[in-house]
Structure formats: C-alpha cells, structure tokens
Amino acid sequence: MHGKRKLGGWLFLALVLAAYGATVLVDPGRARATFADFLAMFGKVVPVLALVFVLMFLVELFLSPERVEGWLGRGSGLRGWLLALAAGVLSTGPVYTWYALLAELREKGMRTALVAVVLYARAIKLPLAPLLAHYFGLRYMLVLSLFIAVFSIANGLAMERLAREPESKP
Amino acid sequence: MHMLPILLGMLLLTSLLLTLLPREGLHALFGRHETLDVLLGAVIGSVAAGHPLAGYILGGELLAGGVSLIAVTALIVTWVSVGVVQLPAEALLLGRRFALTRNLLCFVSAIAIAYLTVGVLRLLG
Numbered sequence: 001m002h003g004k005r006k007l008g009g010w011l012f013l014a015l016v017l018a019a020y021g022a023t024v025l026v027d028p029g030r031a032r033a034t035f036a037d038f039l040a041m042f043g044k045v046v047p048v049l050a051l052v053f054v055l056m057f058l059v060e061l062f063l064s065p066e067r068v069e070g071w072l073g074r075g076s077g078l079r080g081w082l083l084a085l086a087a088g089v090l091s092t093g094p095v096y097t098w099y100a101l102l103a104e105l106r107e108k109g110m111r112t113a114l115v116a117v118v119l120y121a122r123a124i125k126l127p128l129a130p131l132l133a134h135y136f137g138l139r140y141m142l143v144l145s146l147f148i149a150v151f152s153i154a155n156g157l158a159m160e161r162l163a164r165e166p167e168s169k170p
Numbered sequence: 171m172h173m174l175p176i177l178l179g180m181l182l183l184t185s186l187l188l189t190l191l192p193r194e195g196l197h198a199l200f201g202r203h204e205t206l207d208v209l210l211g212a213v214i215g216s217v218a219a220g221h222p223l224a225g226y227i228l229g230g231e232l233l234a235g236g237v238s239l240i241a242v243t244a245l246i247v248t249w250v251s252v253g254v255v256q257l258p259a260e261a262l263l264l265g266r267r268f269a270l271t272r273n274l275l276c277f278v279s280a281i282a283i284a285y286l287t288v289g290v291l292r293l294l295g
Contacts, residue, residue, distance in 0.1 A: 037185035099263035
C-alpha cells in the first residue's frame with residue numbers, strides 16, 4: 001500500500017510537470033505567471049506544512065493506536081464526534097496538507113466517519129465568517145454554518161457505511 | 171516523505187488551473203433555469219481551486235448580478251467542501267474509494283444545504 005502510494009505520488013507530480021511543460025511550449029507568458037503564482041502559494045503553504053509535519057511527528061511519537069482508538073475510534077462516542085468537528089473547523093490552510101495526517105491517524109484507528117467529519121467541517125471558516133456575514137447577512141452565515149455542521153455528521157455516518165476502513169496497525 | 175511529490179504536484183496544479191481558468195464572464199452562464207443554475211453553481215465550486223475568500227467574493231458578485239441565492243450557496247459550499255482538483259492527492263493518501271465517495275456525498279449535500287438554507291431564511295422572513 002505504501003509503495004503503491006509512493007509511486008502514485010511521483011507519477012502524479014510527473015503528470016503535472018508534463019502539463020506545465022506543455023503550457024511553457026504553448027504560452028510561455030502564461031507559464032511564467034503560473035510559476036509566480038506557484039511561488040506565492042508555496043510561501044503561504046509553508047507555515048501550514050510545518051504545523052502538519054510537527055503534528056505528524058507528535059502523533060508518531062505520542063499517540064499509540066490504543067490512544068487514537070480511544071479518542072477517535074469506534075468507542076470514542078460523542079467526544080470523538082465533537083473532537084473531529086472542532087478539528088475541522090479550526091484547521092487552516094489547503095485541505096491537501098491535512099490528508100497525510102488524517103491517513104496516519106486512520107491507520108492508527110481513527111474512524112472513517114470522523115475523518116470525513118474533519119474534512120467536511122473545514123467548510124466552516126471561522127476567520128472568514130465576518131466576510132460571509134458582510135456579503136450575505138449574519139442570519140445567512142449562522143444558518144449556513146449550522147447546516148454544514150449537521151451535514152458533516154450525516155456525511156461522516158454515510159461515509160462509514162459506504163467506504164471501507166483500513167485495517168489498524170498492530 | 172511520500173507526501174512531498176503529492177504536495178508539490180498539488181501546488182503546481184492549483185497554480186496552473188488558477189491561471190488557465192478565467193473567473194470573468196461567469197454571469198453569462200447562469201439564468202437559464204433555476205435547477206440548472208444550482209447544478210452549475212455546485213459544479214463551478216467543485217472545480218474551483220482558489221482560496222475560499224475568492225469563492226465568497228465571486229458568490230457575492232453573482233448574487234449582485236441576479237443569480238439566485240440557492241445557486242450561489244451551492245457554489246460557496248462546494249467551493250469549500252468538494253475538491254475535484256485535490257481528488258488525486260486525496261485518493262493517493264486516503265484511498266480512491268474514500269475520496270470519490272466523500273466528494274460525491276459532499277456535492278449532493280451542498281445542493282441540499284443550499285435549498286435548506288434558503289428555505290429556512292425564507293421561513294424566518
């Protein structure tokens with residue numbers, strides 16, 4: 001699984017680089033603008049990546065599969081759901097920076113439902129809530145956020161039925 | 171270490187799509203049929219790769235341009251919950267079945283949330 005994932009990652013990068021190469025050939029000016037965007041984005045993502053790497057290191061160091069199972073596993077109950085919801089709402093940066101951490105936690109015993117809850121609850125953007133209220137009204141922002149929170153739980157439950165869980169590490 | 175090529179690939183792909191896909195002129199696509207508008211909003215939000223802030227601003231502009239609040243809500247919610255561009259990275263790290271199922275569920279949920287939100291707002295007056 002890990003070997004396949006590693007190979008898939010490099011293949012993905014190779015395909016994207018090929019698309020970049022094609023853009024350079026077809027429209028060098030646009031390719032330059034794209035690369036400038038990439039550098040700006042890279043600068044913004046670095047702090048989030050650093051946070052994710054630190055969290056992954058801490059998970060590896062301190063969180064045993066038993067502990068993850070207790071907090072976020074099948075027996076975690078309401079605490080697990082609330083923890084996943086809060087983690088999703090509070091997590092920042094691009095979603096793809098969090099996939100690896102969630103994959104690691106899932107392999108250590110985190111419920112598939114709670115992985116889905118974290119990813120869905122990210123749709124509630126606390127720092128951007130004032131902007132959402134400014135554009136669409138405070139009532140709209142509150143009602144929308146409430147529905148997103150409710151649907152994150154519903155989606156988590158549905159995901160657990162529809163997507164299989166990986167076997168936990170021994 | 172295995173996430174490095176995926177992250178680099180995602181950053182390159184996102185910047186490529188942000189440059190190649192124009193944001194202007196989206197108004198013209200809406201206004202044919204209410205249900206189609208909702209689907210269109212959800213599809214645009216799903217393939218969008220920018221910051222959520224850009225989604226809110228675009229949603230605000232579309233609303234000001236006469237697009238329905240349901241369609242705009244579908245766009246805003248899929249923008250932050252469905253990731254077509256991120257799908258390869260999600261599939262590589264969390265599994266193909268997980269990624270496809272989750273994104274499909276999120277797409278359908280976004281449309282339901284759009285109708286429910288606007289419905290509740292109408293009820294509240």
